[in-house]
Amino acid sequence: MTIAKRKARPGIKGSEAPAELTRDHILKSAAKLFRDQGYVATTLRQIADAAGIQAGSVYYHFRSKDEILTEILDTGIDEVRKSVVSRLDALPADATPRQKIAAGIEGHLLGLLQHGDFTSASIRTYGQLPAHLKRSSQLRRKDYSAFWDSLLSEAAEHGGLRTGVDLHIARLVILGAVNWTVEWYDPKQGSVQKVSRQIASLISDGVFLTHEG
């Protein structure tokens, strides 16, 4: 065995935390792997490799593999939410429901496809997680769903929604269409903005020209 120690570089006085860098690196690497392979399929050794450290060293920063996941799940949802809220805030005060929903879709999509290692990992893995791992982010998810529900019911109140549209199902369909982009989106197919506008347009007006036929 050749001795090949990595340099240990503890905290620089009153500056930024030292190990936080490694910690973030671990999280980011893990998020990527979780998104591509799923939670169980990803090993701590893969995560450690991607972060440039040894498997055992991960436990200096996290208590368990589960803890890495739950942190990713939580910040994943927070990131989408922040992205959506910032898009909505950028809208003028007299924005139409149509504009608001379009902005919501664009925000969700940007959070998902651009910043999105944490977000896409969160969305992709959640469904197949054991109950005790789902529990941690359940509340955040409910809140986010409620947020969209209010966006839609506001649109319904201010008129303009087609009759017979089930708001609850509409929300699930919108988020479904948007979430599914993690399965197919590829920058080669066009910018996130373009895809976002297409989806918003489809959701708002559908594929057909008139409402008959």
Added chain:
Amino acid sequence: MTIAKRKARPGIKGSEAPAELTRDHILKSAAKLFRDQGYVATTLRQIADAAGIQAGSVYYHFRSKDEILTEILDTGIDEVRKSVVSRLDALPADATPRQKIAAGIEGHLLGLLQHGDFTSASIRTYGQLPAHLKRSSQLRRKDYSAFWDSLLSEAAEHGGLRTGVDLHIARLVILGAVNWTVEWYDPKQGSVQKVSRQIASLISDGVFLTHEG
């Protein structure tokens, strides 16, 4: 250890196969588990338990865990396709594009949510599978996508599609919205038919009453 042998009941002359029952039971149990937990998270012991046999006995019917999966993936896609085709065939010859797309959505959804252990397992696990496992069903998936593309471009030719609608993205959005139902659909929320009509309506006409605003 108490001796508790299961009865062995080999083939009845020229009748139905004997072990086929067990084989099917294994596949069905595995599909359910794959859908809920993912491929890697599901152990052969869980599959064997659900099928009422011992883990080692699975290898009498399948060469490997991979083989179970690929068979599930393949029949999963075949089932959706069959379901979609049968819905479309039930349509009158002079059906409108709108009716055809609605029928396609309904077919896909029925295949997904009713027969659907194989189908939903296929859709849910595929994205996070290692490349060599994806390969087996890649062709089937491409064919199915092409099927929807032709459905949409046919609608475009016969007129009636809104200008500016990207057919490729439209297909991905439609299938995304529909596929995502496996994450949320619950019979308590209403029949598959009702959900199907809602989705078809949203895709066809969108949520808004008019195309302005």
Added chain:
DNA sequence: ACGTTTATCTAACTATCATTCGGTAGAATG
């Protein structure tokens, strides 16, 4: 200068995984 803290490595531990294999009860076959 000296002991402490920080961040890591290396090596081990236990559990569990997919898979293999010899054995076997009972039906089928001759």
Added chain:
DNA sequence: CATTCTACCGAATGATAGTTAGATAAACGT
């Protein structure tokens, strides 16, 4: 009745998983 085949069991195997623990080198406070 003897043999073969079928469909399974039960125990073992080797690989790998998450996790733990002791050692260590660099940077720190005093």
